[in-house]
Amino acid sequence: MRSCSRCDFQQGNAHTLWRSITEQLFSLPDSCLLYPAHDYTGRTVTSVAEEKAFNARLGGAATERDFVGHMEAMTLPHPHKIAEALPGNLRSGKPRDASASAPSWAPLQRSYAGLPELPPSWVAEHREALTLLDVRSAEEFHGPDCQVAGSLLLPLPELEQCSGEIPAGKPVVVCHSGSRSALATHQLLKAGHSQVANLRGGLARCGDEGYPLEDIVA
Incomplete structure (x- = not known):
């Protein structure tokens, strides 16, 4: 919610994730409710319309180039094990x-x-x-x-x-x-x-x- 999964391990690819979200998830009706697998702030439900408008990484006027640049610049440490x-x-x-x-x-x-x-x-x-x-x-x-x-x-x-x-x-x-x-x-x-x-x-x-x-x- 308002974010996305990271793409820097397990054969991840930011371009693939962009297409998966924009061409599949965002093709659903705006009223469609989305329930995340986990959320670190306790939120439990969002909608296609909300994510299209407010997702900080790929909502609003974000382009694929914006999204890929953001994901590749994150340089997060890899999880233990x-x-x-x-x-x-x-x-x-x-x-x-x-x-x-x-x-x-x-x-x-x-x-x-x-x-x-x-x-x-x-x-x-x-x-x-x-x-x-x-x-x-x-x-x-x-x-x-x-x-x-x-x-x-x-x-x-x-x-x-x-x-x-x-x-x-x-x-x-x-x-x-x-x-x-x-x-x-x-x-x-x-x-x-x-x-x-x-x-x-x-x-x-x-x-x-x-x-x-x-x-x-x-």
């Missing part, structure tokens, strides 16, 4: 396929959320046989947090469109940690890439265990 919760949400709570728990290409471990992971020691030992995929933004990739030398940069919002740039015939290890790498791993598995895993502990664990990271800050 979102990296564990997202894969379960994306499976709709369904149990993981037991047949996928013991692949032969690597000694995979499973995160709490069930995503396949590999320790830095194994990745370092088999580096030449792997594609290391970094899904951060270009600014982060070239920033002060370093990277694994030779890793391939494909920012998460571009991953689906640019997945053809991932070399064929090599297993893929997503080498950052957090919700974005979890989503990237899930997305690649869903797209049919059977040999995909997260780097357990991400770049921070690599550095802590003494494996070299590359600093390319100009």
